[in-house]
Every structure is written in structure tokens, then in C-alpha cells.
Amino acid sequence: MSDTAETPEVLIIGATGTIGRHCVTAAGDAGLRPRALVRNVAKAEELFPGVDLVQADLEDPKSLKTALEGASLIVMTHGAPGEADAGERIDYGGMRNVLQALGTARPRVALMSSVYATRTDVPGANPWKRRAERLLRASGLDHTIVRPGWFDRAAPNERRLVLEQGGTLDGPIARSQIAEVLIRSLITDSARGKTFELIAREGEQQTDWDTLFSPLSSDRPGDLDGALDPQNLPEKDEPQAIRDDLAAVRRAGN
Template sequence: MSQHQNITDVLVVGATGSIGRLVVPAAQRHGLRPRALVRDVRRAEQLLPGVELVQGDLEDPVTLRRAVVGADALVLAHGSGGDPRPDARAHVDYGGVRNILQVLDGARPRVALMTSVYATRSDVPGATPWKRRSERLLRASGLPCTIVRPGWFDRAGPTQRRLVLEQGGTADGGIARDQIAETLVRSLLTDTALGKTFELIAAEGAEPSDWAELFGALRSDESGSVDGVLDPADLPLEAEPQAVRADLDAVRSLRGTGG
């Protein structure tokens, strides 16, 4: 049986962001029923008319429990961009993933997580390890997942519609926002995307015609590893802060608790 046959209800996290608000109609086009996690319902009603909204805050786990109930899949397209706090990435990019994983109560939805083309890069000015840490949490959870690391938003011309999927953290380039949204949704519906982590950029050429082949050319993440298959080994777990290691242990302990 295909992994995606039972996916109908999709919770979109970051649904009013620039990618999330495109994920919602992309999910609808593919016959899915999106539900939007939002902090400000009134604002969301303007941005996502007619879409089911559920109020919640990524930094408040209590508010997330109701949001995840009944979701067959999650698209995690949230980000801390625009948040002026110096520790926003720790609280939102990373903390949001941690909090969602901890309120699933044994449910095992399929997950598409959007991070960044620079998630594993320590040589880029302003880079932090928080998105990479969020990826590690998701892999440690054992949930069926795909991790998408898009390049620079909007830095792709109108004729650059060919998607380039790379692994190893060395890719650099642009991508249109609608291409990111489509890839996130397609990853939920394509068996060959399962267990894959990749960087996503665009090049000159046509839209993909065979998504199974596109995802299928990638290497799978290694079973039991918290890193992507070709990620650099420059962030050893033993050197991580105690709180981060404790979060990983807590997420691992939740594996196998569901029916």
C-alpha cells in the first residue's frame, strides 16, 4: 500500500507566512483538506478565506494539542523571520518543532519540514544551528518525513522552473515560493520522498513531470541517524547544549507510544 493513500487532513503550520499561504491552495489542488494553525484568526480569515482555522501558538504547547488531533500529515513551513528577538530561532524554528512533536500523543502523521539551504552551513554569516537541530528532532521522532531545504526565496526567474534537488549542504541558489510549496505537498504524496533530506533550488528549464523519479534519485537518510545522509559531521551531539540533548532524548522516548 502506498504511504500516502490515507492522507486527507493536513495541518499547515506557518499557514499565514509567505510559503504556508501557498501550501494551503497547493494542498487543495491535490485533493487534500488543509487546516491552518494560526495565532491571529482575524488576520488569517483575510489571508485564507474559507479555510478551516485552528488557533494556536508554537511557543505554547497547550494550544497545539487540539490543532494536531486528526491530522494525517503536517507541513511545517513556519519560521522566525521578522521576529526581532535574538533567540527567536531557538524559540520558533526549533522550539516549534519540538513542541509539536511532544503533543502528538502517539499519533504518527507524515511530516514535511521546511528548513533552509544553509541549515548545515557554519561558514555563512549569520548562520545558526537551530534549523539543523529542528531537523534532528524530527528524525529522532521516527515519524515518516521529508525535509526540504529551500534556497533563496524569489531568486529564480520565470523560466527557471526546473527543480534541482541536492544533498550534502553545498547547494546555493534561488527558488520561487510556489515551487517550495508544491514540493512540500508533493513530498507528502510521493512514496520516493519518504526519509529524504535535500536542498532545493531552481534552474533553467521546465516544471518536473515525474515527481517519483525526482525524489527517487536521492539517497535516503540513514536509519537511526539524526543527520541527513550527506550532512557534514561538524555538529557532534556530545558537544551540543544539555537542553538540546535532553530534547532529543525526550522525542526518542515518544517513539512507539501510539497505536
């Protein structure tokens, strides 16, 4: 489409990351106009010539308010760096700050989480990604939550997408495929309100997105966890600060 005013826009949070960069490309391929939320505009201009850029920081709620204004489609691919508290500050705190900055706006959101989000038996698994998922569900926003497996561990002949629920799937997936699934989930009705794990196995990639998303169970409205998730992190056992955040998000969504 040549008229950008008629082209749906998608705001990509984490655009300069290794998945976010692919999301910029995937958005264009899907007929969307990417808009990249970045901290460093000069760096982003080199990466994304011709792409709309907006400067903001996930740890700065004030900067997010302006950046999110008018967004109707949002992809969140942000991920915590190696610092000990980064999961709480970035994975979780970033989601909390975005929801706060949105106010009464009701965009559709695709969130990249982790294939281990609900696993308590995996050493080093990050509970903050699951907590971020729960904030998004508690908000009541239209959402799709994608839990990819190991980045770029797939062999060249492993391109067949596998989408499952229940928290037991494990395996590799290409970064470009993660990005494509995130973008396509925003514009495919059968992906609405669903949470799933994502890997690739031997075979060709499918192109019928409705057929991929349709068999999945929808998250139940009002539930904190995704459909078929193990019930191994009761809300009552969470720290008071986490429960307070959930309560605030629920109030804002009503």
C-alpha cells in the same frame, strides 16, 4: 473530490506566512483539504475564505495538543522573525512543542528548513533549523525535510527544480515551488524519509514527482543528520539542554 470526508486533510503550520499561504493553494491543487493552524483567526479568515482554521501558538504547547488532534499529514513552514532568540524559540522550540503535543500520534511530516542548515562556513547561518531537523528525525516519524534556497530570487525562466544532498547547493527558488514540493512530498512514497536542498535553474518545471524524489538517498534510521550531511556538529558537543530534548524525543518515539 466533492465529499470532504473522503478528501485527505493536511494541517499547515505557519499557514499565514509567505510559504504557508502557497501551501494552502498547493494542497488544494494536489487533491488535499488544507487546514490552517493560525494564531489570529480573524486575519486568517480574510486570507483563506472557506478554509478550515484551527487556533494555536507554537510557543504554547497546550494549544497545540487540540490543534494537532487527528492530523495525519502535517506541513511545517514556520520561520523565526528577527529577534535574537527567535531561532531557538520558534524554529527549534516550535518543533519540540509540536512533537511533545503529538504524544503517541504518528503523522507524516514535511518540514521546511534552510539550504544553509548544515553550513558552518556561512556567516549568520542558523543552527536552530538543523537542531529542529534532528528532533524530527529522532522522533522516528515519517518525514521529508526540504531545504530551500533564496526565496524568489529566481529569474522567470528558472523553473527547473534541482534537488541535491550534501549541504553544498546554493541558489534561488520561487516560494510557490517550495510550497508545491512540500505538499507533493507528503503524498509521494519516494520522498519518504529524505532530506534535500532545493533550488531552481533555467528550464521548465518537472511534473513527475516520483522521478524527482527517487534518486535521493534516504536518511538512515536512528541518524540525527540527513543522508550525506557533513558531520560538523557532533551530538556530544551540543549543550546539555539540546541533548536532553533529543533523549526525550527518542524515548517518546519508542
